[in-house]
Amino acid sequence: MRSLKTMSYSDDFGEEGFDVNDDNIDEERYGASKNKGRVDLLYTTDAKRMKSRRCFWITGGLIVISIVAVVVVVMLLLNGDEAHKQTAIVDVPTQEAAPIGNTPTEDAPVAAPVARLSANEILLREKSRLGGIEFDNHSTYQSKALAWLEDNPFSPSANNTISDEARLLQRFxxxxxxxxxxxxxxxxxxxxFTGYGLQPWNRDDGWLDAEDECTWYAIVCNDEGYVIEINLTKNALTGTFPYEVAYLKEYLEVLNLDANFFHNKDHDGHAFIKELQNLRAMSVRDTFMQYNGIPPHYGHLPRLQSLDISYVVYTGSTSDDFMQAMENPLPELVFLDISGNSFNGPIPNSIISLPKLTAFYAVNSNVESDVSFVANMGNAIEVWLDENPGLTGRLPESLGSIISLRSFAVTxxxxxxxIPTSMGNLVALQQVWLYGxxxxGQxxxxxxxxxKLETFEVHNNLLTGSMPTQMCTNMITxxxxTLQADCPDEIQCTCCTCCGSSCEREPSYGGRRQLWERPERKERLN
Incomplete structure (x- = not known):
């Protein structure tokens, strides 16, 4: 740093400045006391500049401090506002209860704040098989159902005795x-549906609109207000049929979901079935229920009388008996249709031995075995096994022991x-289809x-001889x-209604009359 005595100030005294020791400075210009004036002027100017610098730094520091203070204040205000919001939507943190026999210590952890839940959501989370995590995502169907429930409170009905909790679960x-x-x-x-998009239900009269769910389309309730029947057949259901139908298990007796487009796959997709312990009739015919083999879930329904799982997506070998580990499965089942699937194996013994099975249908199911098992179905009235090229061997003589048999089809x-002569013992027999x-033999x-025989069709076989005279007599009476055979070339038959290739192939369903019709409503069940 230059000496104060020799510092030049070109701004005030020219480009070259001055030296305070220079005796040639004009005293008249600068005053009589040249030495004193020079020094005073020099120190005064320097002091002013130093003061100006100190002011600059002080002012700058104050500005910085002010800015920092403002930022801190703003952040505190924002945090305070957020804290206020959180306080408004959370419960007061509480310490988690210690197990019985343990004394909580002062260092025990405190549970984090949780969102305040409505009474409805608390109940549904307690009932949930998933622990309630499905309600954490607002886009799930469960969350949408809960939101609807919150927006549509119900009033207790004076005519019903159903409890509020049961009513809540039922509506949910x-x-x-x-x-x-x-x-x-x-x-x-x-x-x-590629190209034209999904369509809504064909009918949804009253659904999510009318306060009383017992008035909704396809819903039937008993006098107490509990749902006992759901019949949504041919209603364009898509997506996945939900597990939550299990909340109706105490009273639901009929579940008919025929001819829809929903897709339930594997164990999870069938889990709701075993919960419906009071179910008496169930049909998922012509839907996209999918499983490897026959799902064992059906075997857990002790009151089930009618089960139609035909034309779904049950595939794979049935060699592993789907109910073999169960004690007395399906003790009340009388009607079972497994047609239109692809099992690639024999009929499971657990089906053959069902104690009350009366009507059994396994049409076009890739069944692979002989037909001797039919003789073990002692209570059978109607057995149809058409369109299974894997069914081989002879019709057993023991077939004549099923004296209850009225309708038999293996085309x-x-x-x-x-054809076994023992079939003449089946005095209740009304319909026989053996063509193709x-x-x-004869x-x-x-x-x-x-x-009582009304229909006998045996064309497209290798039978020979003549049609028994008594059968033609029965035609006259x-x-x-209907009497069809390979006449007149292979079989002599003057009374047949149709001969050989001229006989139209009759469809297994539709044109053929089922003697034991599947119950559609619970009133038709015994």
Whole structure:
């Protein structure tokens, strides 16, 4: 740093400045006391500049401090506002209860604040098989059903005795069905509805609108107000049928979901079934229920009388008996239809041995075995096994022991050998379809004694000889109405209604009359 005495100030005294020791400075210009004036001027100027610098730094520091203070204040205000908001929506933190027998210590952790839940959500979280995590995502069908429930409180009905909690679960269950299957896509609908999009339910009269859910379309309640029947057949259900229908398990007796597009797969997709312990009739015919084999879930329904799982997506071998580990499965089942699936194996013994099974249908199911098992179905009234090329061997003589049999169909299979004469013992027999096999020999004359026989079709086989005279007599009396054979070349038959290739192939369903019709409503169940 330069000496104060020799510092030049070109701004005030020219470009060259001045030296305070210079005696040639003009005293008249600068005053009489040149030495004193020079020094005073020099120190005064320097002091002013130093003061100016100190002011600059002080002022700058104050500005910085002020800015920092403002930022801190703003942050505190924002944090305070957020804290206020959180305080408004959370409960006061509470210490988690210690297990019985343990004394909490002062260092025990305190539970984090949790969102305040409505009474409805608390109940539904307690009932949830998933622990309530489905309500953490507001886009799930369960969350949508809960939101609807909150917006549509119900009033207790003076005519019903159903409790408020049961009513809440009932309404939530039905809302879940709606939000889970109404215009919701799945892998099958994405393939089938490409180009024109998903459609809503065909009918939803009253659903999510009328306060009393017992008045909604396809819902039937008992006098106490509990849902006992859901019949949503042919209603364009898509998505996935929800597990929450299990909340209706105490009273639900009929669940009919025929001819829809929902897709339930594997164990989780069938989990709701075993919960419906009071179910008496269930049908998922012609839907996209999918499983490897026959799901064992059905075996847990002790009151079930009618089960239709035909034309779904049950595939794979049935060699592993689907109910073999169960004690007395399906003790009340009388009607079972497993047609239209692809099992690639024999009929499970647990089905054959069902104690009350009366009507059994396994049409077009890739069943692979002989037909001797039929003789073990002692209570059978109607057995249809059509369109299974894997069914081979002979019709057993023991078939004649099923004296309750009224309708028997094994067409378009690979049967060989003769028609057993023991079939003449089946005095209740009304319908017999055996066409499209490789049966040989003659039509047994014992069949002429079947006075209730209305239909007998054996064309497209290797049968020979003549049609029994008594069967033609039965045609005249009007009891026997349809008689078809390979006439006149292989079989001599003057009374047949149709011969050989001229006989149209009759469909297994539709044109053929089922003697034991599937119950559609609970009133038709015994």
């Amino acid at each position: 269950s039905l809302a879940c069905i709606h939000f889970s299957t109404n215009k919701v896509s799945n892998v099958y609908t994405e393939a089938q 378009e299979c690979s049967l060989t050998g003769p 096999n490789q049966l040989d 039509v047994p004359s014992s069949l002429g004694s079947l006075l 009007g009891v026997l109405q």
